[in-house]
Amino acid sequence: MLDISPAEWTAILLSLRVAVIATLVATPFGIALAWLLARKDFWGKSMLDAVVHLPLVLPPVVTGYLLLLTFGRRGLVGAFLADHLGIVFAFRWTGAALACGIMSFPLLVRPMRLSIEAIDRRLEQAAETLGAAPWKVFFTVTLPLALPGVLAGMVLGFAKAIGEFGATITFVSNIPGETQTISSAIYSLIQTPDGDRAAGRLVIVSIVLAIGALIAAEWFARRATQRLHGN
Amino acid sequence: MLRVDIEKQLGEFSLHASFSSEGRVIGLFGASGAGKSSLVNMIAGLLRPDRGTIVIDGETVDDTAAGIHVPTYRRRIGYVFQDARLFPHLNVAQNLDYGRRMNSLASDPAQHKRVVELLDIGALLDRRPGKLSGGERQRVALGRALLSKPRLLLLDEPLGALDEGRKLEILPYLVRLRDEANVPMVYVSHDVAELRQLATQIVMLKQGRVTSFGGVKVLT
Numbered sequence: 199m200l201d202i203s204p205a206e207w208t209a210i211l212l213s214l215r216v217a218v219i220a221t222l223v224a225t226p227f228g229i230a231l232a233w234l235l236a237r238k239d240f241w242g243k244s245m246l247d248a249v250v251h252l253p254l255v256l257p258p259v260v261t262g263y264l265l266l267l268t269f270g271r272r273g274l275v276g277a278f279l280a281d282h283l284g285i286v287f288a289f290r291w292t293g294a295a296l297a298c299g300i301m302s303f304p305l306l307v308r309p310m311r312l313s314i315e316a317i318d319r320r321l322e323q324a325a326e327t328l329g330a331a332p333w334k335v336f337f338t339v340t341l342p343l344a345l346p347g348v349l350a351g352m353v354l355g356f357a358k359a360i361g362e363f364g365a366t367i368t369f370v371s372n373i374p375g376e377t378q379t380i381s382s383a384i385y386s387l388i389q390t391p392d393g394d395r396a397a398g399r400l401v402i403v404s405i406v407l408a409i410g411a412l413i414a415a416e417w418f419a420r421r422a423t424q425r426l427h428g429n
Numbered sequence: 430m431l432r433v434d435i436e437k438q439l440g441e442f443s444l445h446a447s448f449s450s451e452g453r454v455i456g457l458f459g460a461s462g463a464g465k466s467s468l469v470n471m472i473a474g475l476l477r478p479d480r481g482t483i484v485i486d487g488e489t490v491d492d493t494a495a496g497i498h499v500p501t502y503r504r505r506i507g508y509v510f511q512d513a514r515l516f517p518h519l520n521v522a523q524n525l526d527y528g529r530r531m532n533s534l535a536s537d538p539a540q541h542k543r544v545v546e547l548l549d550i551g552a553l554l555d556r557r558p559g560k561l562s563g564g565e566r567q568r569v570a571l572g573r574a575l576l577s578k579p580r581l582l583l584l585d586e587p588l589g590a591l592d593e594g595r596k597l598e599i600l601p602y603l604v605r606l607r608d609e610a611n612v613p614m615v616y617v618s619h620d621v622a623e624l625r626q627l628a629t630q631i632v633m634l635k636q637g638r639v640t641s642f643g644g645v646k647v648l649t
Contacts, residue, residue: 323501328531328573342518
């Protein structure tokens, strides 16, 4: 219908792969952080909260550049990972996933945190009186009740990750088949004289994916409310 | 069975209670704000005393001098709250089974059947808590606490959120529970009639102090 070319498919599939991996890896960290921010008081909490939200307000090119400085071949962490573990982020699709994961993290954490905050803590107390150790309370009461929020966070994070552009192109450049996502492909196409139609097709794909993600997030939020009311 | 000797400062309010009882049902009586719930929460381990000791069934669960504070989940108590607190994401059967799973107890179909019959909740097993009436919820909460095989059952105004009709509906179950379930109970209430029917011993609390202790006769 849209008549998408093989090169465009490559960009779409790469975007999907990058966003899926970014979301899956970020989720456990997101849940842990959401729980920490929702439930614990500790020194430096507002600082941590600010750092998590930083990618939302910082120019993406700055985040990308910082990633390059840190995770590039000669970066502090990047050199260590490359020398000792053989993991390279710079100019690889894995680097794109890292950039997308960090850029989408604030959006992923927020619904998770809100859904954990909405849980009646007296239910967790009840679980404890029934013999559940704290980690069992988390997995049998807190997490199941927060699940719709966790899924909503994943969907939003995914939607953000699939559209990420600035940090990704700064950190891993725009290499077709390796780091060229939908966004960077569109960017290249609109700079090419006859790229308009191809760019248009990818724009439509982007819009469909974004709207689909928002509808899914909305649906999960509704499920969350129902679940908390025990119907 | 239960020995309590604690002090706790809660803002302006100070709680200083000491009693020891072998009674089957200890009625904790007092007006609201007398410190009943705080005392029960301390027995449950949800609240930590500033000073003192709590001994359940011979085991010291709190001793501030010795630095002992057994966490709630290892106290092997059952707690029925005024607001039931059933898990909304689990159906009635799963709620009932929760304590057994958390304590890794072997399943005990005979005990399960006995409790379900005692509380008359067999018809509710597939339902979600959101679809239960207040009285049904409270019966399920009782069953859930009992099936975790506690050595002490704490009931904090379990009828407090119910209207008169519902109270009369639940009371007979509580009497049967006392006579058949063989679990010692601490029953918190500000209702003299309720305690007359259920309690074997009374601890009377007034503004954070035990003012009298003895048989139900003290409720005059």
